[in-house]
Amino acid sequence: MSTFDFLLQGLTVALDPMILFYALIGVTLGTAVGVLPGIGPALTVALLLPVTYGLDPAGSLIMFAGIYYGGMYGGSTTSILLNTPGESASIVTALEGNKMARAGRGGPALATAAIGSFVAGLIATLALAFLAPYVVKLALVFGPREYFALMMLAFVTVSAAFGDSAMKGLTSLFVGLALALVGIDQLTGQARLSFGVPELLDGIEVTTLAVALFAIGEALFVASQGNTVVEKIEAVKGSVWMSRSDWARSWKPWLRGTLIGFPIGAMPAGGAEIGTLLSYATEKRLSKHPEEFGHGAIEGVAGPEAANNASAAGTLVPLLTLGLPTSATAAIMLAGFQQFGLQPGPLLFATSPQLVWGLISSLLVANVMLLVLNLPLIRLWVKLLTIPRHWLYAGILLFATLGTIGMNPSPVELGMLLLFGIMGFAMRLYCYPIAPVVVGLILGPMAEQQLRRALAISQGDWTTLVATPVAAGILLLATLALVVPLIMRMRGKGALLAQLASEED
Amino acid sequence: MSTFDPATKRRPNGAAFIIAAALAALGALLIWQGFAIPDKGGYAGIGSGALPKFVGFALLVLAVLHIVSGLRDAAPDMPRPHWGPVLWTVAGLALQVILLKPLGFSIASALLFACTAAGFGKNKLALTVPIGLALSLLIYGVFDQLLRLKLPAGLLERLIFGG
Amino acid sequence: MKHTLLSALFVAALAAPAFATDYMIMAPAAPGGGWDSTARSMQEVMQAEGIAGSVQVQNVPGAGGTVGLAQFASTAAGDPSQLIVGGYVMVGAILTNASPVSLADVTPIARLTGEAEGIAVSASSPIQTIGELVEMMKADPGSVSWAGGSAGGVDHITVGLLAKAAGVDPTKINYVAFSGGGEALAAILGNQVTVGISGVGEFLPQVEAGTMRMLAVSTADKWQGTDAPTLIEAGYDVNVQNWRMVAAAPGLSAEQKAAVSADIDKLVNSAGWKSMLETKGWANTYLAGADFDAQLAKDIESTTVVLKDIGLVK
Numbered sequence: 001m002s003t004f005d006f007l008l009q010g011l012t013v014a015l016d017p018m019i020l021f022y023a024l025i026g027v028t029l030g031t032a033v034g035v036l037p038g039i040g041p042a043l044t045v046a047l048l049l050p051v052t053y054g055l056d057p058a059g060s061l062i063m064f065a066g067i068y069y070g071g072m073y074g075g076s077t078t079s080i081l082l083n084t085p086g087e088s089a090s091i092v093t094a095l096e097g098n099k100m101a102r103a104g105r106g107g108p109a110l111a112t113a114a115i116g117s118f119v120a121g122l123i124a125t126l127a128l129a130f131l132a133p134y135v136v137k138l139a140l141v142f143g144p145r146e147y148f149a150l151m152m153l154a155f156v157t158v159s160a161a162f163g164d165s166a167m168k169g170l171t172s173l174f175v176g177l178a179l180a181l182v183g184i185d186q187l188t189g190q191a192r193l194s195f196g197v198p199e200l201l202d203g204i205e206v207t208t209l210a211v212a213l214f215a216i217g218e219a220l221f222v223a224s225q226g227n228t229v230v231e232k233i234e235a236v237k238g239s240v241w242m243s244r245s246d247w248a249r250s251w252k253p254w255l256r257g258t259l260i261g262f263p264i265g266a267m268p269a270g271g272a273e274i275g276t277l278l279s280y281a282t283e284k285r286l287s288k289h290p291e292e293f294g295h296g297a298i299e300g301v302a303g304p305e306a307a308n309n310a311s312a313a314g315t316l317v318p319l320l321t322l323g324l325p326t327s328a329t330a331a332i333m334l335a336g337f338q339q340f341g342l343q344p345g346p347l348l349f350a351t352s353p354q355l356v357w358g359l360i361s362s363l364l365v366a367n368v369m370l371l372v373l374n375l376p377l378i379r380l381w382v383k384l385l386t387i388p389r390h391w392l393y394a395g396i397l398l399f400a401t402l403g404t405i406g407m408n409p410s411p412v413e414l415g416m417l418l419l420f421g422i423m424g425f426a427m428r429l430y431c432y433p434i435a436p437v438v439v440g441l442i443l444g445p446m447a448e449q450q451l452r453r454a455l456a457i458s459q460g461d462w463t464t465l466v467a468t469p470v471a472a473g474i475l476l477l478a479t480l481a482l483v484v485p486l487i488m489r490m491r492g493k494g495a496l497l498a499q500l501a502s503e504e505d
Numbered sequence: 506m507s508t509f510d511p512a513t514k515r516r517p518n519g520a521a522f523i524i525a526a527a528l529a530a531l532g533a534l535l536i537w538q539g540f541a542i543p544d545k546g547g548y549a550g551i552g553s554g555a556l557p558k559f560v561g562f563a564l565l566v567l568a569v570l571h572i573v574s575g576l577r578d579a580a581p582d583m584p585r586p587h588w589g590p591v592l593w594t595v596a597g598l599a600l601q602v603i604l605l606k607p608l609g610f611s612i613a614s615a616l617l618f619a620c621t622a623a624g625f626g627k628n629k630l631a632l633t634v635p636i637g638l639a640l641s642l643l644i645y646g647v648f649d650q651l652l653r654l655k656l657p658a659g660l661l662e663r664l665i666f667g668g
Numbered sequence: 669m670k671h672t673l674l675s676a677l678f679v680a681a682l683a684a685p686a687f688a689t690d691y692m693i694m695a696p697a698a699p700g701g702g703w704d705s706t707a708r709s710m711q712e713v714m715q716a717e718g719i720a721g722s723v724q725v726q727n728v729p730g731a732g733g734t735v736g737l738a739q740f741a742s743t744a745a746g747d748p749s750q751l752i753v754g755g756y757v758m759v760g761a762i763l764t765n766a767s768p769v770s771l772a773d774v775t776p777i778a779r780l781t782g783e784a785e786g787i788a789v790s791a792s793s794p795i796q797t798i799g800e801l802v803e804m805m806k807a808d809p810g811s812v813s814w815a816g817g818s819a820g821g822v823d824h825i826t827v828g829l830l831a832k833a834a835g836v837d838p839t840k841i842n843y844v845a846f847s848g849g850g851e852a853l854a855a856i857l858g859n860q861v862t863v864g865i866s867g868v869g870e871f872l873p874q875v876e877a878g879t880m881r882m883l884a885v886s887t888a889d890k891w892q893g894t895d896a897p898t899l900i901e902a903g904y905d906v907n908v909q910n911w912r913m914v915a916a917a918p919g920l921s922a923e924q925k926a927a928v929s930a931d932i933d934k935l936v937n938s939a940g941w942k943s944m945l946e947t948k949g950w951a952n953t954y955l956a957g958a959d960f961d962a963q964l965a966k967d968i969e970s971t972t973v974v975l976k977d978i979g980l981v982k
Contacts, residue, residue: 171567186818224591323873389625390622391627402644406648414601414605452552453846
């Protein structure tokens with residue numbers, strides 16, 4: 001009741017024309033900076049925060065919200081068009097999105113990302129407004145063992161989603177896990193596989209690995225196909241806009257992505273990557289066109305993009321209700337809030353409802369503004385792909401390395417980019433799936449730390465892992481996800497082969 | 506991209522054995538490191554060395570699987586890579602790594618740009634180097650002047666942007 | 669010496685009023701922790717007071733700040749616009765990690781603040797006093813799981829000292845390291861661990877809201893904002909204060925160092941910083957120059973002894 005009143009009050013403030021203008025500027029700036037390589041949403045907000053200082057509170061709040069959403073969307077744009085994900089949460093978007101862009105379907109890919117982000121942002125922001133106190137209680141149920149179970153579920157479902165050969169998929173995954181071991185072990189402070197190189201103490205940056213394997217490996221592979229065999233990148237094939245079937249295939253993934261992303265984002269150790277990975281795996285399993293995955297399936301863009309945006313709104317749940325910033329972006333937002341005299345903490349909703357609801361309505365308005373700005377821009381973005389491919393690839397490599405240089409201009413980091421680029425090339429040459437390497441690097445350390453924390457708390461008692469219904473339930477789900485397809489495959493091997501054979505024709 | 510020209514010639518399946526050797530080497534390295542780290546498992550029972558050992562053994566198993574599959578299965582059809590363009594591109598990346606600190610972002614990146622363009626069939630360096638340089642300087646300017654993010658500066662950047 | 673001082677003064681006088689330099693402050697911790705909020709507070713005040721044109725904060729989390737320190741030492745060398753926030757935790761982490769990069773590889777500028785360590789449980793925990801907690805540790809040290817920051821940090825050291833003072837084998841404590849303040853706090857609130865230890869400031873908003881109960885603070889005197897007893901009052905001879913500092917890049921000239929010190933001095937003496945300290949509940953323990961260098965050397969020495977004592981450093 002009062003919740004609704006506050007929201008309406010906030011919205012009437014936000015719908016003032018001048019305020020809308022600020023929202024537009026914020027979204028434009030956010031998109032422009034977010035598109036730059038190596039600059040994820042957190043950095044975008046951090047860089048542009050000072051721009052908002054001069055405005056009145058309402059104006060600066062909404063510009064801030066616009067920058068935030070613009071930065072998020074800008075990152076997906078480069079993932080889709082150039083295969084250079086700027087942050088770990090948009091890696092999954094690159095998987096199918098870039099394949100779509102290369103097949104002349106960059107327009108629909110960008111559109112489904114934009115509309116999916118909008119839908120997810122809308123639903124998740126409303127959920128934030130009405131459900132935050134309940135969601136946060138749920139999120140606190142998750143301790144190390146529950147997180148560990150969640151990681152296992154992610155491992156199983158995600159590995160099943162990549163590659164046709166189990167041996168090759170597992171090889172990729174374990175190479176990723178091996179890379180994940182490099183650096184200081186957070187729980188004991190001991191250095192592992194660093195061989196005395198200080199730069200390696202940082203571990204291997206996920207975006208460095210992803211950009212190297214995706215963008216550089218791909219470029220080398222395309223180069224190796226020679227210049228005589230012209231692999232044509234068609235900028236636009238069919239409509240630049242989403243077709244009826246694109247809509248039909250997108251709306252469910254948007255909703256499912258939101259459903260997966262929001263609660264995981266709300267968990268203090270959840271993170272956007274897991275939401276996007278789980279959404280991708282879910283969409284592949286539920287899709288009527290699983291064979292299109294890996295070659296540009298629109299569901300594989302729609303779901304993860306929605307999950308990414310929903311999880312960003314989810315991050316605001318612990319931030320606004322408990323004062324816990326659980327991601328880099330949330331921490332930057334905290335700095336922004338303090339500028340508005342808002343001290344996030346358990347009492348925030350009670351002590352400064354005006355500002356909280358002002359923020360939430362600003363987020364809603366900025367979300368709409370993002371769509372208004374970006375849908376017409378798609379036509380321009382896909383033009384990027386029409387430039388001749390020697391310029392295009394030269395530009396992609398320049399951008400790919402710029403991302404690393406901008407974040408950490410060390411020759412070691414750049415050398416790793418080259419080394420992993422060559423690895424990505426070799427993997428493509430011998431048909432090893434690329435994504436599991438990145439999955440191993442992302443999930444490996446999370447799973448390891450949570451397992452060891454859970455075991456420390458239980459003093460080495462492994463039964464602790466199934467001691468709560470939530471943990472046991474998730475682990476059971478993971479086991480089923482592992483075992484059921486195996487049984488199905490053994491039983492239906494003949495049928496499956498026949499089906500594959502018929503598709504060859 | 507993953508559909509290959511079936512006309513390309515069959516290669517001997519040495520690749521599987523080379524990959525197996527690489528996996529075995531990586532696995533052995535991990536196991537060695539896993540045992541080398543003093544165990545501080547504490548109450549958890551598993552410390553810093555546990556996961557390296559586990560991943561190391563898994564890699565050894567995968568190496569064995571690769572050998573088995575290499576003996577059993579014929580080599581898959583492979584596209585024959587053109588090494589020239591690949592070498593151009595790798596050389597461009599390597600040049601950037603080496604020259605980034607001494608010459609600054611713009612020159613190093615311009616060379617990367619030109620080498621890549623050459624790899625993709627545009628080898629008029631007199632054209633590609635200046636274009637790459639203009640693009641890199643523009644990027645440097647945007648990062649330095651608008652975003653206040655410092656990219657490695659060389660003589661050229663200091664000349665143009667000061668500092 | 670005299671020459672250096674003069675030129676430093678000259679540079680400071682010249683640089684200070686005319687050019688507000690830009691700074692990049694590295695917070696070598698995950699978002700949400702103490703160093704992160706120190707860096708962000710500096711950012712806010714330096715910009716608001718016009719001490720710097722633009723200030724950016726970069727988070728590089730991991731292993732008690734040594735990951736960030738190593739990166740800082742290698743990438744910021746010679747750049748007077750780069751600062752790093754650090755503190756007592758880092759001193760311990762450098763030792764336990766046998767880090768190849770130490771505080772000798774950067775240019776410490778000043779100690780800024782100090783804070784008591786707080787020991788707190790979730791409001792729904794059955795544990796009411798620090799005495800009850802210690803009794804539990806005496807009975808079965810493994811059954812008391814402590815959530816805190818990186819292994820070997822001030823949180824860990826304080827728990828070790830408490831155990832030792834209470835007659836519990838300090839090597840037997842069950843300490844669970846979390847990488848950021850946010851995650852540890854969530855684990856305490858969610859009753860995943862028995863008890864949490866962290867800077868008092870991170871617990872106070874929760875205590876005010878009634879979601880957590882503070883059992884004790886680690887300083888010699890009571891801490892503002894909570895009536896929890898000090899450990900000494902509770903009968904355990906432990907006195908720890910977690911200080912935070914700012915350091916500049918290695919390889920700075922004397923002039924550059926003086927200019928940075930002058931900016932930090934201006935920051936600390938500004939009205940904005942004073943009100944910031946008040947809202948954050950941080951105590952001003954500003955110490956700069958040779959005094960700070962001497963204090964730092966002393967702290968490093970005593971920390972080495974403590975860590976060896978509790979079995980974290982061989």
